Amino acid sequence: MHANELQEAVERLKESGVRITPQRHAVLEFLIHAETHPTADDIYKALEGKFPNMSVATVYNNLRVFREIGLVKELTYGDASSRFDYNTTKHYHVICESCGKIVDFHYPSLDEVEALAEKVTGFEISHHRMEIYGKCPDCKTTH
Template sequence: MVHSIVTESLNKLRNEKIRITPQREAILEYMAESDKHPTAEEIYRALYDQFPNMSQATVYNNLHLFVKIGFVKELSYRDTSSRFDFTNTQHYHAICEKCGAVVDLYYPVLDDIEMVAKSLIGFEVSHHKMEVYGTCPDCLEKEIEAYS
């Protein structure tokens, strides 16, 4: 599954006449395999051994290229570094206010919201997002342990 998503993304780059570099391909593969929402710095550190001459700016610039093309989304929360989400399905995010973890939340009921907005109020929706804030299970467990 991950391989086909990366191949599809590389084909999209080729169709846009964008050169496929080993660094670009590695960033895409890392994003597709990651179940987290990494920052540019986290991706840079993860790929450093493979590409010691690649700069953090190269990672950041490629991520913004992927955002522009549409297969990566940039997530900005509060004053923290942007996180990046490689996605091909509509989903939402649960964000821990303690540790900053971002977890994908799939809730198909909301997929119809654009159609509902159109039929109820005549609103033409271009896109939508939902974020849920609270405390993740790991942080809740740490709180319980601290009070025990």
């Protein structure tokens, strides 16, 4: 399913003059297949079996490259570390305040909000982010 996505992503990297190294490919593949929204350390740990000598810096470097190209979004919540999300379709995140679970939530983009903000503030708006917080079904029942 994700085969096309991976191939397309590799194409975009090549077009941007970014070299395809095994480590870079693995980080990208992991992000595309990830059901979760991993931290840099999550990725590092997940790949250390395949690449015992890979440096944490490599993970960070590649995440930065992916972000700059727009393949990946960096999410900064209250926690200590950033989370990284492969950019597929537009969606928001619903986050459980008890266990930290993150669920995708599709909703028509709030163009109206952006338009009003532009009018009121005089900013030239490029994008917005939104997160919704609450308690997931599991955490609701267990207490």
